[in-house]
Amino acid sequence: CPPPPRPPCPLDLCDMFPCGKEEVDQAIQSAHTAYLKWSKMAGMERARVMLEAARIIRERRDNIAKLEVINNGKSITEARVDIDVSWQTLEYYAGIAGTLAGEHIQLPGGSFAYTRREALGVCVGIGAWNYPFQIACWKSAPALACGNAMVFKPSPFTAVTAVILAEIYKEAGVPDGLFNVVQGGAETGTLLCNHPGVAKVSFTGSVPTGKKIMEMSAKTVKQVTLELGGKSPLIIFKDCELENAVRGALMANFLTQGEVCCNGTRVYVQREIMPVFLEEVVKRTKAIRIGDPLLENTRMGALITRQHLDKVLGFVSQAKKEGAMVLCGGEAFTPIEPKLKGGYYMSPCVLDNCTDDMTCVKEEIFGPVMSVMPFDTEEEVLKRANNTTFGLASGVFTRDISRAHRVAENLQAGTCFINNYNISPVEVPFGGYKQSGFGRENGQVTIEYYSQLKTVVVEMGDVDDYFNC
Numbered sequence: 001c002p003p004p005p006r007p008p009c010p011l012d013l014c015d016m017f018p019c020g021k022e023e024v025d026q027a028i029q030s031a032h033t034a035y036l037k038w039s040k041m042a043g044m045e046r047a048r049v050m051l052e053a054a055r056i057i058r059e060r061r062d063n064i065a066k067l068e069v070i071n072n073g074k075s076i077t078e079a080r081v082d083i084d085v086s087w088q089t090l091e092y093y094a095g096i097a098g099t100l101a102g103e104h105i106q107l108p109g110g111s112f113a114y115t116r117r118e119a120l121g122v123c124v125g126i127g128a129w130n131y132p133f134q135i136a137c138w139k140s141a142p143a144l145a146c147g148n149a150m151v152f153k154p155s156p157f158t159a160v161t162a163v164i165l166a167e168i169y170k171e172a173g174v175p176d177g178l179f180n181v182v183q184g185g186a187e188t189g190t191l192l193c194n195h196p197g198v199a200k201v202s203f204t205g206s207v208p209t210g211k212k213i214m215e216m217s218a219k220t221v222k223q224v225t226l227e228l229g230g231k232s233p234l235i236i237f238k239d240c241e242l243e244n245a246v247r248g249a250l251m252a253n254f255l256t257q258g259e260v261c262c263n264g265t266r267v268y269v270q271r272e273i274m275p276v277f278l279e280e281v282v283k284r285t286k287a288i289r290i291g292d293p294l295l296e297n298t299r300m301g302a303l304i305t306r307q308h309l310d311k312v313l314g315f316v317s318q319a320k321k322e323g324a325m326v327l328c329g330g331e332a333f334t335p336i337e338p339k340l341k342g343g344y345y346m347s348p349c350v351l352d353n354c355t356d357d358m359t360c361v362k363e364e365i366f367g368p369v370m371s372v373m374p375f376d377t378e379e380e381v382l383k384r385a386n387n388t389t390f391g392l393a394s395g396v397f398t399r400d401i402s403r404a405h406r407v408a409e410n411l412q413a414g415t416c417f418i419n420n421y422n423i424s425p426v427e428v429p430f431g432g433y434k435q436s437g438f439g440r441e442n443g444q445v446t447i448e449y450y451s452q453l454k455t456v457v458v459e460m461g462d463v464d465d466y467f468n469c
């Protein structure tokens with residue numbers, strides 16, 4: 001049902017009507033029809049269509065990026081990177097589509113077996129609001145490369161750009177229905193996860209929702225990939241290249257207004273360099289340009305919603321109550337331009353005097369808030385870094401190559417960045433340990449999560465007369 005009429009708002013991007021059972025059934029049915037056709041095509045044929053889609057995205061990069069800024073609130077420079085990563089994802093998996101193959105296994109007496117890598121069927125993608133277009137590509141590209149269809153549900157807060165992707169796939173020549181977008185929130189997502197026509201659900205979002213997705217998917221034994229939240233540690237040793245470590249800490253905390261699942265928000269700094277680190281990090285954080293995300297030199301745009309901004313500011317207040325010290329930021333920010341008044345901006349925040357038991361150190365804030373803590377030894381910091389139910393990412397800054405690899409080995413996280421942070425090219429697998437989820441996105445391994453192996457056993461001789469004794 002359309003929502004009741006309300007006065008038009010000049011800032012509205014679209015009206016979103018959530019899909020109900022009928023639309024979800026239709027989307028899955030048409031995706032299934034498209035899958036029957038698409039999965040019979042050769043990998044090279046699928047690759048050609050995907051490369052054409054990648055080309056169109058590249059050609060329209062600036063327009064899509066602009067729309068993504070309006071969709072999400074992130075800065076235009078970041079949005080362009082998201083769109084570049086998106087077409088690269090399509091190119092990468094187009095390259096793999098033509099290489100999908102099985103094995104040949106020799107058996108006694110000339111008999112043999114072979115394996116076929118087959119598609120799963122209709123896959124569902126459920127996206128978060130922080131990387132709307134990129135998440136749709138991270139999920140659909142490997143799915144389509146393997147011969148699947150996808151029904152994608154974007155977050156209701158960022159409903160628009162996934163539709164652009166659907167239009168581009170169609171223009172590039174995928175069969176009608178191969179990539180369908182359904183709109184809506186939890187109810188629509190529930191319909192998708194409970195649907196018997198769905199073979200797999202790939203989800204990006206919060207841990208509580210991820211658990212529900214798993215539970216619903218279990219009823220019909222759907223495969224599941226979960227990309228959930230994090231509270232990742234970033235460990236900075238005193239022998240680091242300080243300039244890089246400071247830049248890395250900013251990269252680990254303030255991209256997309258801090259709304260990044262793999263952010264390194266627990267920053268452990270070796271005690272000897274703490275004063276100089278804090279001085280530099282605060283100086284740079286204060287200098288971050290906040291404001292109109294469509295301007296070239298803006299580096300921090302608006303948070304996703306008023307409620308989310310209030311939630312993030314609430315974390316800062318709670319941190320103060322628990323004894324943390326705000327070194328900078330942590331307040332609602334009103335840009336000078338009149339048109340931006342009422343936007344959900346906040347100044348990026350650095351918290352000192354933090355301890356491991358504080359709420360700001362334990363819980364995912366999903367906003368521009370960095371918690372800094374001192375440490376003395378490698379053994380101690382590893383213990384503290386791993387003392388969390390999350391395990392998405394981690395980082396270490398040091399000039400000592402042995403220490404870097406030793407720390408990477410001992411951190412319980414799906415990714416460890418050495419001497420940088422938040423670098424996620426498509427060639428590199430991405431995903432979590434512990435409650436940050438399972439399965440992987442990107443890299444060759446993701447093919448495993450969007451395909452299944454069939455074994456074909458071929459007898460070249462006679463069948464044993466086993467029962468005639």
Ligand SMILES: NC(=O)C1=CN([C@@H]2O[C@H](COP(=O)(O)OP(=O)(O)OC[C@H]3O[C@@H](n4cnc5c(N)ncnc54)[C@H](O)[C@@H]3O)[C@@H](O)[C@H]2O)C=CC1
Pocket residue numbers: 126127128129130153154155156184185186187188189190193204205206207209210212213227228229230260261364365366
């Ligand atoms: N790991 C990550 O990348 C992300 C983590 N988050 C975390 O989650 C918090 C809440 O953000 P939300 O957008 O509300 O995350 P969420 O986990 O509630 O929503 C993510 C997606 O799941 C859908 N969804 C919600 N409930 C569902 C259900 N019962 N069944 C099926 N689909 C459902 C939503 O419509 C959206 O498309 C954030 O404050 C942040 O801490 C949010 C976005 C991304």
